[in-house]
Amino acid sequence: MTPPPPPLPPLTHPPPPAPTPATCADAAPPLQVRFNAAKALQQLLPQLDAPLIQQQVKPCLLRLAEDGDKDVRYFAGQGLQSC
Numbered sequence: 001m002t003p004p005p006p007p008l009p010p011l012t013h014p015p016p017p018a019p020t021p022a023t024c025a026d027a028a029p030p031l032q033v034r035f036n037a038a039k040a041l042q043q044l045l046p047q048l049d050a051p052l053i054q055q056q057v058k059p060c061l062l063r064l065a066e067d068g069d070k071d072v073r074y075f076a077g078q079g080l081q082s083c
Helices: 031-047 050-064 070-082
Strands: none
Touching: 031 050, 031 070, 050 070
């Protein structure tokens, strides 16, 4: 029987934040990521508060509304109408 491995050392810095739909839409990711970000933001709007929508979600949806893909533009447009 082998002894258990030694414990992991403590983190010296916090892990990076998990990606969100808004951050996924920022850096020209693949089409599927932009599409899912636009769709997720549109679906999440009813659960978000107004300051978050105005400061983070709406600017992201405006960028996605100018995307080259019609489906991304559609879901971004639907989200903007809900803002």
